[in-house]
Amino acid sequence: MRLVPRGPVGPALSLLVPLFSVLLAFAASLLLLALFGTSPREAAVAVYQGLFTDLRGFSELLRRAVPLVLAGAGLALAFRAQFWNIGAEGQLLLGAVAAAGVALFSGIEGGWLLPAMALAAFLAGGLWALLAAVLKARLEVNDVITTLMLNYVAVYLVEWLIHGPWKGKTAFGFAYTDRFPEAASLPLFPGTALAWPGVVLAVLLAGFFAWLLFATTFGFEVRVLGENPEAARYAGVRATVTLSLVALFSGGAAGLAGFVEVAGTHHKLLSPLQISLGYGYTAIIVAWLARNHPLLAVLTGLLIGFVFAAGDVLKVALMVPFQLVEVVNGLVLFFLIAGEVFLRYRVVFGGRRG
Amino acid sequence: MRKVWIAVLAVLGALAFGQQELKAGWLYVGPIGDYGWTHAHDVGRREAAAAFPWLKTIYVENVPEGQAGSYIDQMVRQGVKVIFATSFGYMDAVLEAAKRYPDVIFAHATGFKRAPNVATYMADFYQVFYLNGLMAGALTKTGKVGYVAAFPIPELKRHINAFTLGVRAANPKAKVLVRWIYEWYNPAAAKEATEALIAEGADVFAFTEDSPTVVQVAAEKGFPSFSHYSPMLKFAPDHVVSGQLVHWGVIYKDFLAKVYAGLYTPKNLEDVDYWWLLPQGAVELGADFGVPINPKFAGRLKAKAVNHPIFGEINVYDLVMKLHGLMKDVELAFDPFQGPIKDRRGILRVPEGLRLTKHQLETMEWAVEGVVGPWPNEPKK
Numbered sequence: 001m002r003l004v005p006r007g008p009v010g011p012a013l014s015l016l017v018p019l020f021s022v023l024l025a026f027a028a029s030l031l032l033l034a035l036f037g038t039s040p041r042e043a044a045v046a047v048y049q050g051l052f053t054d055l056r057g058f059s060e061l062l063r064r065a066v067p068l069v070l071a072g073a074g075l076a077l078a079f080r081a082q083f084w085n086i087g088a089e090g091q092l093l094l095g096a097v098a099a100a101g102v103a104l105f106s107g108i109e110g111g112w113l114l115p116a117m118a119l120a121a122f123l124a125g126g127l128w129a130l131l132a133a134v135l136k137a138r139l140e141v142n143d144v145i146t147t148l149m150l151n152y153v154a155v156y157l158v159e160w161l162i163h164g165p166w167k168g169k170t171a172f173g174f175a176y177t178d179r180f181p182e183a184a185s186l187p188l189f190p191g192t193a194l195a196w197p198g199v200v201l202a203v204l205l206a207g208f209f210a211w212l213l214f215a216t217t218f219g220f221e222v223r224v225l226g227e228n229p230e231a232a233r234y235a236g237v238r239a240t241v242t243l244s245l246v247a248l249f250s251g252g253a254a255g256l257a258g259f260v261e262v263a264g265t266h267h268k269l270l271s272p273l274q275i276s277l278g279y280g281y282t283a284i285i286v287a288w289l290a291r292n293h294p295l296l297a298v299l300t301g302l303l304i305g306f307v308f309a310a311g312d313v314l315k316v317a318l319m320v321p322f323q324l325v326e327v328v329n330g331l332v333l334f335f336l337i338a339g340e341v342f343l344r345y346r347v348v349f350g351g352r353r354g
Numbered sequence: 355m356r357k358v359w360i361a362v363l364a365v366l367g368a369l370a371f372g373q374q375e376l377k378a379g380w381l382y383v384g385p386i387g388d389y390g391w392t393h394a395h396d397v398g399r400r401e402a403a404a405a406f407p408w409l410k411t412i413y414v415e416n417v418p419e420g421q422a423g424s425y426i427d428q429m430v431r432q433g434v435k436v437i438f439a440t441s442f443g444y445m446d447a448v449l450e451a452a453k454r455y456p457d458v459i460f461a462h463a464t465g466f467k468r469a470p471n472v473a474t475y476m477a478d479f480y481q482v483f484y485l486n487g488l489m490a491g492a493l494t495k496t497g498k499v500g501y502v503a504a505f506p507i508p509e510l511k512r513h514i515n516a517f518t519l520g521v522r523a524a525n526p527k528a529k530v531l532v533r534w535i536y537e538w539y540n541p542a543a544a545k546e547a548t549e550a551l552i553a554e555g556a557d558v559f560a561f562t563e564d565s566p567t568v569v570q571v572a573a574e575k576g577f578p579s580f581s582h583y584s585p586m587l588k589f590a591p592d593h594v595v596s597g598q599l600v601h602w603g604v605i606y607k608d609f610l611a612k613v614y615a616g617l618y619t620p621k622n623l624e625d626v627d628y629w630w631l632l633p634q635g636a637v638e639l640g641a642d643f644g645v646p647i648n649p650k651f652a653g654r655l656k657a658k659a660v661n662h663p664i665f666g667e668i669n670v671y672d673l674v675m676k677l678h679g680l681m682k683d684v685e686l687a688f689d690p691f692q693g694p695i696k697d698r699r700g701i702l703r704v705p706e707g708l709r710l711t712k713h714q715l716e717t718m719e720w721a722v723e724g725v726v727g728p729w730p731n732e733p734k735k
Contacts, residue, residue, distance in 0.1 A: 173507035265420045316428035
């Protein structure tokens with residue numbers, strides 16, 4: 001048995017393969033749950049009842065998906081330019097830091113506070129990514145390494161702030177900032193914990209990135225730069241400028257995810273592991289599954305949001321151990337990624353020819 | 355006495371409610387296998403489940419703060435009527451959920467905000483830490499006791515202060531060297547901190563971290579230590595002197611029995627705040643249940659005599675036992691934070707003849723004399 005390259009793939013196949021992967025992934029997850037004594041039927045019923053029978057349950061799926069879509073759409077843009085941004089987690093945290101800083105210390109009041117926080121978060125996330133982009137464009141420093149390492153710097157920055165200068169007076173000695181003023185809270189959809197402006201922001205931003213990428217000269221430059229840097233240079237694409245803008249948008253989107261998390265859910269700055277549940281890393285898979293198409297990231301973000309929210313439901317409703325839930329989450333992602341191989345290759349049974 | 359009380363309540367409840375079932379849920383911050391905080395809460399949950407045939411329990415582990423509200427939603431959907439949230443970080447989520455579900459009873463561990471359907475509870479160790487300090491002071495030869503600490507929050511500051519007061523009562527010149535590791539669970543950091551303290555000359559160890567690392571590292575060098583939270587005697591039977599143990603089950607059983615009997619309702623919990631210590635049996639002195647002092651150290655502790663203001667010339671072993679007896683009594687004839695106590699900057703914190711209120715204990719930021727090392731948020735006034 002061996003794998004033979006397929007060449008160009010039609011739209012039917014590129015839809016069928018991921019769909020099939022998803023089905024296989026769910027089947028494998030249910031099988032695994034069954035091995036540990038949870039009936040697949042019960043699991044499916046619990047997930048259905050937990051997520052799809054009322055608004056509050058369904059809103060949790062969306063709440064999980066919003067940061068994934070925001071960061072994922074940004075990464076889709078970055079990957080198009082072959083800017084290998086593994087740093088969405090750090091950019092998200094920087095966005096959370098900037099939003100918290102504006103909320104707590106800017107003195108801005110009333111209706112301008114939330115837009116100011118969002119802007120600050122976008123800029124902070126964007127500039128954090130820009131560091132790596134400039135190093136790549138000017139000095140050819142490997143962007144995978146720099147963006148990844150900057151995640152750790154961001155984690156320690158947050159830790160330092162909440163243990164040190166930003167530690168709250170009302171935090172009882174714990175490592176939190178004070179709670180943000182009321183005006184810094186995103187409005188919630190009635191009857192849910194979902195900050196609806198986050199949903200709007202995610203969809204608009206994904207749409208904007210798609211428009212940018214496929215309907216503007218800038219987008220054309222991005223794609224050429226990604227697919228053939230040599231050709232891009234001959235065509236007069238200014239690599240540094242293009243790459244910098246891509247980084248700014250990509251990091252900015254992740255920064256906005258951080259803004260939505262602190263302004264919508266936490267209302268304070270807290271431990272980095274609590275601000276983001278690994279959203280910046282999972283967003284890489286969101287972008288990748290979306291074939292680096294920012295609008296498709298809305299769909300893939302929802303899919304992974306569903307997987308996470310379903311795990312949450314199983315933990316409570318059927319007391320599935322958290323370790324098993326994490327294995328199932330990993331398994332689903334594994335199937336989705338592994339399935340991609342069959343898009344590019346076809347399996348040929350039998351020995352090697354000639 | 356307490357057991358009788360709980361049994362009576364349970365019977366009353368059964369009479370009042372017939373065979374009705376009560377479902378309770380626990381939100382855990384870590385995994386139940388952490389051998390520390392979450393493990394101890396889960397032991398308490400199982401004790402309650404075993405004690406009351408009418409009780410059904412469920413739990414979720416590793417609950418992130420931002421997800422606590424969502425897990426509470428799912429629990430309520432499962433018919434849970436009493437929810438125990440076992441981490442400080444769930445405070446806001448609990449209070450918001452309490453508004454959403456006015457008929458559900460919430461109890462929040464370590465918190466300080468209550469509502470008609472939100473109670474708070476805590477089993478605190480500060481008395482036990484004082485007793486451990488007495489023993490540590492008697493056992494140190496270098497006059498330096500090492501303390502590996504998780505976070506510089508008032509709870510730990512209170513414990514380290516009580517411990518240091520004990521150390522100095524047995525050995526007025528001794529010092530307690532403190533190292534913060536900024537994690538609740540991090541064996542690698544705990545090991546590093548212990549080794550650093552050994553290098554500084556410490557020869558007796560106590561700690562706040564959810565693994566037996568400090569005990570093990572100290573034992574390798576032959577140094578005595580005090581276990582934390584879970585029974586750790588078995589990890590170094592020749593080196594663990596004593597320690598602090600918790601019985602969350604005592605609180606859970608009391609609380610749930612009162613809910614079942616109809617004494618606690620979603621309307622009357624505004625003032626229900628468990629601050630349970632030795633007298634209530636919520637905490638215990640020892641490195642293992644029923645072993646307040648490792649017999650292997652009895653000789654050394656009996657050989658160390660101190661001149662005590664109340665008992666006169668007395669050896670440390672007997673002193674620990676006497677004070678243990680006094681603090682287990684509800685009359686509380688003895689308290690570690692009995693004035694006069696100055697902090698290490700020389701400011702009088704507890705005036706002669708006074709003790710600290712619960713609020714002062716809960717918000718303690720200062721360090722007693724004898725504490726050495728960084729102390730974030732140390733008040734200058």
